[in-house]
Amino acid sequence: MPGVAHTETRFDRRLAEILEYAIEVFYERGYEGASMRDLSRATGMSLAGLYYYFESKERLLYLIQKHTFKTIVQRLKERLKDANQPEQRIRVFILNHLEYFLSNQKAMKVLSHEDDALKNGFGAEIAAIKREYYHTCLDLMDEFKAAKGLEFNSRIAVLSLFGMMNWIYTWYKPRVDADASELARDMGDIFLRGICTGGQRGTRRKV
Amino acid sequence: MPGVAHTETRFDRRLAEILEYAIEVFYERGYEGASMRDLSRATGMSLAGLYYYFESKERLLYLIQKHTFKTIVQRLKERLKDANQPEQRIRVFILNHLEYFLSNQKAMKVLSHEDDALKNGFGAEIAAIKREYYHTCLDLMDEFKAAKGLEFNSRIAVLSLFGMMNWIYTWYKPRVDADASELARDMGDIFLRGICTGGQRGTRRKV
Amino acid sequence: MPGVAHTETRFDRRLAEILEYAIEVFYERGYEGASMRDLSRATGMSLAGLYYYFESKERLLYLIQKHTFKTIVQRLKERLKDANQPEQRIRVFILNHLEYFLSNQKAMKVLSHEDDALKNGFGAEIAAIKREYYHTCLDLMDEFKAAKGLEFNSRIAVLSLFGMMNWIYTWYKPRVDADASELARDMGDIFLRGICTGGQRGTRRKV
């Protein structure tokens, strides 16, 4: 079916290729530490040639972050459609995050690590997606709390969960550590049991 | 009180001052993003003057990271002396980490975020301290497991805990979020309950 | 005329131009004393622009020295083909050296004066060419000795000859001093007569 959306031009494909290399380079040396020359070397394209595809190094990072983030959010939405129970929905969130994280480890490091490298407009747009993603998780948490009649600080819970998950880029070793689904189960266990038991302020007790 | 230790020279004091500024600058702009000129401006000292106190930008980061890390490790050791029960010891670990983290948020971001900015000798030394710190926590976890007769992946548990805690630098707002002790209690609850219940592989069930 | 050799690119030509300026600058201020800014000023090209043509100041000196040396050696080989008699061959050596020296006085000063400015790889390569050149002269000297049945220290003789010739850059004034061929004849006379007469150890006598 011909249409507007599926016309992926040669330009788009070439740009996507370059972005792959850029992810590699930013992953390896950090956004500030990476130079356009590094990217030129990595892609085999001339310095000037790169600029045909994007207007600045900053925009390059922006494109990476946006695409990465949008994809993870979109996949989440897809998966959430099939999950109804509050707990299950949180587990879906975790699995989605970790699956994407591990299949796109380098991009995710660039997303996580270069959190505040973008300025002004670019930064604001990514921050907005991030906020949306955060609130999705926050909502899941509140649903869960309501369903279970629990009482805890959702903000802390969500941010702790993000911490657990995002920190992965600092330690994950493919050949040592389990795959995404097992990791999601383990982290899900820790997190969900953690926020579950007791939990009522005032009646908090030793574990 | 006479003693060996109190010979803190003028040089040391001045260097310490500069390090404070450097923490601020690295916190604000990242290690790579920060220029020695930024530091010169921040300290009010001439570019050349700074080099009287340390031989390179890299060594500056090294000094910051080493001091920060050594202090946190040392305080932990002190506190661990008074804690005997496995659970309590983990809670001490968490509290120590978070207390230091929040009182030295900027330094801790520089420590966490610029994890792999140091090369060769400098990097190796910091990595060694980090490994020691990690293993201390791992040991605590194993003691806890043994005492409770639990079964879980200590590595994942410890690294998840670190993630929860270290991620703080990305979101903590002093006026919004609770203080260290409350945070330590909350995170401790989540984490300890999480790893506690059930836990035996095979008998795992819904939360 | 078609051929492999005539592909001298625009890049090569531009580089050659820059090298001319660099010779001038190094000649005037010495390698250490010359700054890239001096060269930038001399060429009228921006500081950064220069680096498009060579990767470092050291390599710049290397290129100058190598080209100068290779040319002088190559011309010598050419000329030596047509000379058979031992004495004549030495005179050819002297003439070749002085002719090139005087037509490329500045480059030759840079070659002579900055003898040990190059480090490691660069230095080694130039040193190798120099050694080869020295040995060519040493061989000429030994042939001469053998042919004439003379007895003298070839090493000292050769190095004395080099001294006579290379020192020129410190005193030669185009409008005062004779041209290369006359100078070559004079120095050749001094040198050849000098090593000729008497010369047998033991029978040495007053001049």
Added chain:
Amino acid sequence: MPGVAHTETRFDRRLAEILEYAIEVFYERGYEGASMRDLSRATGMSLAGLYYYFESKERLLYLIQKHTFKTIVQRLKERLKDANQPEQRIRVFILNHLEYFLSNQKAMKVLSHEDDALKNGFGAEIAAIKREYYHTCLDLMDEFKAAKGLEFNSRIAVLSLFGMMNWIYTWYKPRVDADASELARDMGDIFLRGICTGGQRGTRRKV
């Protein structure tokens, strides 16, 4: 005998020490390449301390060159008193030069190699001594020519001789090459025989 001249103060002695180190440093790294920090390290004296003894790096070089040159000139004068015959006088000149050169190789390299490093006043003064020294040799040459009824370009002869001798710093190896007196004899032989024989313009002949 009391007098003005022999009061060598502590200051003078200390300065002389420093000059020794400076010779070493300039010899090793060249005047431009040597830094005051290098000298500070070499002497064990503080950077600022050095400036008590001389007002600038340039003056340091000046002091070294002046002292070296004055000494060699003065010794020459002494020795020339006892030599009457023209040839002998030239041999004395050579021997004096080489003896001093080899006993003070490093200082002599600094003198020879850093010939034009000094600017303005400093440079002029050294240049004057040099000119005087040169003319002494030129006079010796002219006396010799007159006595022998020879005909050659004294300027070229003298400068060739200087070349032979001064070039030594680039090749002399104490354990390989002969000592000063032997070297002086060899170079004297080469040079004196060289300028002697034939020599009349027009009647010049093959050696």
Added chain:
DNA sequence: TATGAATGAGTGTTCATTCAT
């Protein structure tokens, strides 16, 4: 579509030198 050539501004670092003590 892609590049060779170029640039102004900036990088971390070192320079010779000074001055209060």
Added chain:
DNA sequence: TATGAATGAACACTCATTCAT
């Protein structure tokens, strides 16, 4: 007599970016 502390200017070099082609 000697130094610790400091500096302005310069160093070699790299940066992201541009523009004619």
